[in-house]
Amino acid sequence: MKDIFILIEHRRGEIRNISFELLTKARELSEKTGGKVTALLLGHQTESFINEIKSSAHRIIVIEDEKLKDFNSEYYTATLFNVLTTEKPFLTLIGHTAFGIDIAPALGSKLNIPVATDCIGIEIDNNIIVTRQMYGGKLNATINFKDSSQFLVTVRQGAFPVSETNLSVEHPAMAATEITKTPSTLTEDIAAIKFLEYIEAATGGVDITKANIVIGIGRGVKEQENLKIIEDFAQAIGGVVGCSRPVADSGWLPKDRQVGSSGKTIKPKLYIAMGISGASQHISGMKGSETIIAINKDPNAPIFNEANYGIVDDLFKVIPALKKKIEELK
Numbered sequence: 001m002k003d004i005f006i007l008i009e010h011r012r013g014e015i016r017n018i019s020f021e022l023l024t025k026a027r028e029l030s031e032k033t034g035g036k037v038t039a040l041l042l043g044h045q046t047e048s049f050i051n052e053i054k055s056s057a058h059r060i061i062v063i064e065d066e067k068l069k070d071f072n073s074e075y076y077t078a079t080l081f082n083v084l085t086t087e088k089p090f091l092t093l094i095g096h097t098a099f100g101i102d103i104a105p106a107l108g109s110k111l112n113i114p115v116a117t118d119c120i121g122i123e124i125d126n127n128i129i130v131t132r133q134m135y136g137g138k139l140n141a142t143i144n145f146k147d148s149s150q151f152l153v154t155v156r157q158g159a160f161p162v163s164e165t166n167l168s169v170e171h172p173a174m175a176a177t178e179i180t181k182t183p184s185t186l187t188e189d190i191a192a193i194k195f196l197e198y199i200e201a202a203t204g205g206v207d208i209t210k211a212n213i214v215i216g217i218g219r220g221v222k223e224q225e226n227l228k229i230i231e232d233f234a235q236a237i238g239g240v241v242g243c244s245r246p247v248a249d250s251g252w253l254p255k256d257r258q259v260g261s262s263g264k265t266i267k268p269k270l271y272i273a274m275g276i277s278g279a280s281q282h283i284s285g286m287k288g289s290e291t292i293i294a295i296n297k298d299p300n301a302p303i304f305n306e307a308n309y310g311i312v313d314d315l316f317k318v319i320p321a322l323k324k325k326i327e328e329l330k
C-alpha cells in the first residue's frame with residue numbers, strides 16, 4: 001500500500017501552516033493510490049495538536065517526550081529514523097522549512113532512501129515524479145527517482161493550498177482516525193545540540209505590512225546596485241521597498257520584504273510594482289492593495305491584469321520622470 005507520512009511541524013505551541021498544506025496534498029494523492037495518510041506528531045503535551053489534525057489524517061503516530069517540545073534536529077532525526085524504519089511508508093513529506101532543511105538530508109542518508117528537496121509538485125504513478133524549480137524559478141524540472149520502496153520529499157511552503165475539507169468518508173482506507181502512541185526512546189546523550197530559546201528575526205526596522213505605500217521590485221530591477229535608485233524614489237514618495245521572491249532569494253533584500261504566498265501579505269493604500277511580471281504567487285500577497293500601479297516594459301505582463309494604472313516602459317526611464325513630477329507637485 002502506498003502510505004504517505006507527514007511530519008507535523010509546530011513552533012511555540014502552534015502547528016505551522018505547511019503541515020496543513022502537506023496533509024491536503026497527501027490526502028489528494030491518497031485518493032488516487034488508496035494508501036493511508038499518517039501524521040507524525042513529535043512533541044510534548046500534544047493533545048491540542050491531535051485535536052487540530054485528527055480530521056485530516058487516517059492515522060496519527062504520536063511520540064511524546066519533553067525533548068521533542070522544541071525543535072532539535074538530532075532528537076527529531078533519531079525519532080523519525082526509528083519510526084520510518086519500523087513503518088516503512090512509501091512516501092514521507094516534510095516541509096522545506098528551516099526544520100525540514102535541517103532534518104531531511106541526514107534522515108534520507110541514514111535510511112538510505114532517495115530524497116528530493118524544495119519540491120513544488122508531486123505525482124504518484126508507479127513511481128513518484130516531483131517538480132522542482134531551477135535557475136531562480138525560470139525553469140521547472142520534473143524529476144524521476146531510481147526504484148525504491150521508500151521516498152523522502154521536502155515541499156516548498158505555499159506550493160499547495162490548504163483545503164478545509166476533511167477526509168472523505170468514502171475513501172477506502174478511511175474508518176476513524178487511529179491514534180498510535182509510541183514511546184520515546186530518546187536519551188540526552190544522543191544530542192550535541194541544545195535548544196536554548198526562540199529569537200524573533202529582526203525586521204530591519206521596516207515592516208512592509210504596516211506601510212501605506214509599498215514599492216515592489218522584481219527581477220526587472222536587474223542588479224542589486226540599482227536598488228539605490230528605487231530606495232531614493234521610495235523615500236521621495238514616503239514609501240518602503242518590498243520585492244518579489246527572486247529578489248529576496250538573490251539576497252538583494254531581506255526575506256521579510258518578500259510579498260506573496262511564501263512571503264508577506266500586504267494591503268497598502270498604494271502598491272507600485274516595478275519590473276514584476278505578476279506571477280500568481282506574487283499577486284496573492286498584494287492583490288488587496290487599494291490602488292495598484294504597474295511599471296513593466298512588457299505590455300503582456302500579467303501584472304497589468306491586476307493594476308488600476310499601468311505604464312508600459314523601461315522602469316529606469318519612468319522612475320526619474322515620476323520622481324521629478326512628484327517633487328514638482330510637492
Ligand SMILES: Cc1cc2nc3c(=O)[nH]c(=O)nc-3n(C[C@H](O)[C@H](O)[C@H](O)COP(=O)(O)OP(=O)(O)OC[C@H]3O[C@@H](n4cnc5c(N)ncnc54)[C@H](O)[C@@H]3O)c2cc1C
Pocket residue numbers: 120133137156157158159160217218219220221243244245246247258259260261262263264274275276277278279280281282285295296297298301313314315316
Ligand atoms: C511555491 C512557490 C511560492 C512562491 N512564492 C512567491 C512569493 O511569495 N512571492 C513572489 O514574488 N514569487 C513567488 N514565487 C515565484 C513566482 O512564481 C515568480 O517566479 C516570481 O514572482 C517572479 O518574480 P519577478 O516578477 O520579479 O520576475 P520575472 O517573472 O522574471 O519578471 C520580471 C519582469 O520584469 C520586467 N522587466 C524587465 N526589465 C524591465 C525594465 N527595465 N523595466 C520594466 N520592466 C522590466 C519583465 O518584462 C518581467 O515581466 C513562488 C513560486 C512558487 C513555485
